[in-house]
Amino acid sequence: MTAISPAATDTLAEWLTSIKALNSAADNTIAAYQTDVLGYLAFITQHFGEETGLAPLKRVQVRDMRAWMAHERGRGVSARSLARSLSAVKSFYRWLAEREGFDPTVILSARAPRFQKKLPRPLAIDAAKALIDTVEMQSGKEWVAARDVAVITLLYGCGLRISEALSLTGADAPLPEVLRITGKGNKERIVPVIDAARVAVNRYLRACPHPPEPDAPLFCAIRGGPLRPRAIQKVMEATRLQLGLPATATPHALRHSFATHLLGAGGDLRAIQELLGHASLSTTQAYTSVDTARLMEVYEKAHPKAR
Structure with missing residues (x-):
């Protein structure tokens, strides 16, 4: 040493x-x-x-x-x-x-070595929907199934990081139309909450045997303690195996999918940057490359002169 x-x-x-x-x-x-x-x-x-x-x-x-x-x-x-x-x-x-x-x-002035930037690996829209529909089949306990669906819906529907979703407390319920999220580097942002996420969280709260206190985590583990990220990662692993999805179908991939699908539907890049809480627009611009890659794939499969 x-x-x-x-x-x-x-x-x-x-x-x-x-x-x-x-x-x-x-x-x-x-x-x-x-x-x-x-x-x-x-x-x-x-x-x-x-x-x-x-x-x-x-x-x-x-x-x-x-x-x-x-x-x-x-x-x-x-x-x-x-x-x-x-x-x-x-x-x-x-x-x-x-x-x-x-x-x-x-x-x-030292120059960094060149490397190919890794692009986010989002799910297709139908795969993301199938994943949310299938997550609840992984648990025999109704309230645990409802909890997992609620967390997954927040990741995909609101673009939250798993740590951000699990940091919500009982004071955040019932979910409002917008959430004030504190992300990386203690940066705060405003995130709209889609109806599907509010419905999923309300369903979980009705079924949960451990009603969360205002200053306690919103999402509970089976014995009532705070839910850990590994629990959601495991349920995602089981779901993707059932659906035959690739290993890249992780909780964080749902955040990528949120951004990519918004961009594909005509979302503004600056607005998506704000929703994701990216400090730099260059980070968000990676999703432009993803969308371009998807368009080229479609083009090569469909255009007569590309085959």
Whole structure:
């Protein structure tokens, strides 16, 4: 294990604390940043053959950055993961350079490896409907079946993340016409609630033997505790096997399906960005590529000159 200097580790801790406070970054994001930058610091320590205090960090050159990236690729790190690590290192250096007063251009100008962006894998509209219709068959308990249908309907009908759906409390019931959702990075957004979701949640509440308190989770586990994401993931797995759907038919795929189907029906990209809670429009634009890919598939199957 490469020993990183106390100065470097303390500085990294200060940076992580600052981005958590200023950017309201999620715990998973902070953990990923920590892992990525620690890996970089460990390499630089070994590369220079000395503990990496702050002085060595300031004298990193282009060749050193190339050596680190080559090392990462050599140990099997994908281009996508390396690009993420480089982004974390650059963010760390921006903060460090401002605090220490040095020029970070060498690090900031390092180019990330190219990689093909993964497109979301939405379900077809009829597959999404079939999934919702089939979910309730996975449980012999009426109230559990109603609960699972309610959660799945919220994911597809409102574009919620599974964590957002499971964070609803008894105070949110009965569901209003719009929900105020706090998503990633504590960003708040307004989400319209379709009638089908309100009906599904009301059905669950009527059947549930554990009436939720205003400050308790809306969706309960069998014994009355908070419902965990794994329970919904498992019921999705059973449902997709029954319907013969691919392994990509996950709870999060329902959120992708919500966005893609809205876009396909003529929804405005900016409005969909707001509904999903994406900080950047470029994230939402991935759905444009999905829709284009679907249109090309239809074209190639149907157009006489494409066959």
